[in-house]
Amino acid sequence: MDNSKRNVVVTGFGPFGEHTINPSWVAVQELKKLGLGSNVDLHVYEVPVEYQTVQSLVPSLWKQYHPQLVVHVGVSGMATTVTLEKCGRNHGYKGLDNSSFCPDSQCCIVGGPDCINSVIDMESVCKRVTASGLGVAVSVSKDAGRYLCDYTYYTSLYLSHGRSAFIHVPPLGKPYSGEDLGRALQAIIREMLKLLEQAEEKINSQQHIH
Template identity: 25%
Template sequence: MTTTKPTTNIQYAYLTGFEPFGKDMTKNRSWDTIIQLNNEQIAITNDHQNEKAQGQNYDPPVTEIIHCVTERLPVEYEPIPKLLMPKHRHGTTAISNSSSNDKSPVYIPPNKPFRYFVHCGAGVPGIVRIEVQAFKYGYFAPGNGGPTDIPPDNCVPGYPYSMLKTSVDVFGLVKYLQEEKKWGNDIVISQNAGAYLCEYTYYVSLAENQLKRDGVKTLVPKDSSDFDDQNSGVCCVDRITRYLSLASKEPSSGRNDDYNGDGDKASDPNALILFVHVPPSGGPYNDAQLAQIIRDILVWLNREYRKGNSKV
């Protein structure tokens, strides 16, 4: 059996919540939940007990650190792709180390991919919902920017997929949270992310990752000028051509190792993406418990989708 020294791996998680929305709102529980994990490092040790018990060869013990990076998102449509796109394409390079929140900034090295994207929003009272899918169309409710804060054509611009599902086994995750972690039946599976900023954010994150898996070089813009063009009804010919060439393409279920588009080595085609809706206020969980549920989700993702696992 192998007896080499243990190793430590660091993975990065990008966690988001939202600013307050609506009149007279001063807080958003999604951000109150996520900010508790800012710059937290979650240690997970894989000591290969199953392999040892069976007398099999095994890798040295591995301590995996999940470093949590948090960001508060605006309740406005236009900024969302501009904020999420760099995290998918350039990983930690897109993160400023001069944190604007209350906790002291921690150094985050550049050029590291985000392995986990967990977005959080305020949902309905009484339950935590793990969302399965997000749609490109159907965004009619205005954001905090006022009556005109609605995306062009009520859809997410620039992506060819009409609907996307997370690659995460949401059924297995919910079962783990309910039974193994004893959080009970107030954590449920949802297939309706709300057709608002929550679903819009989820779709953008899923679509960015799907572009990497499909090996698409350039589809959505690198800067804000293209979004401005779309908002004014102008779209350049080469973007129309690229869109039409992909519009009927079904999302790939596998990795394309030839992807070398706008992303770089800090772009992970197998990133794991989830959206979690927490109750806007009240029970059944307090803010500290909701933060622990997010930690439990990250630990489960690491366990179930560890490198070399057949699920990856």
């Protein structure tokens, strides 16, 4: 196995409500076509809109791939930009999923912190991608919406000590095509990986000093 290759896992969500084809999964499939460069092994998964599946699937992805980064992508009917979520929240899950289930505790991890921030500086990613002239508007948000998007993000952040990201995309054609969204995901995730690598270099150089 080529050790210089990094595993990156990107998930989109399956159908729910009026989204018979979930734009997040369309965007992730477009990203898969584009790839993240020759030194990244990109693994993509479609996640059903079900709390219990997320509870088992997210840990299994971390175990199987030991990824450098996991990025979850979801659709937001209210979004008009590609939105980078800064944090996941533990409490307030009252919405029923596709199997009409909702956690009794209404939280992700009983006893977990209220809010977990990503280690990735989303403001910085947003600035860099915007400056690159991609033609897709990118913004940053602190509220992933307390449904399966937020639930998945919190679960991933908890397991990865913050080495996860969540990106909300608008519905297709409002205003972006699947291809546009795929290009945006590619640019955003590349910036995220650069930031992570810089942070790792910093940590490594500090360890060498002592």
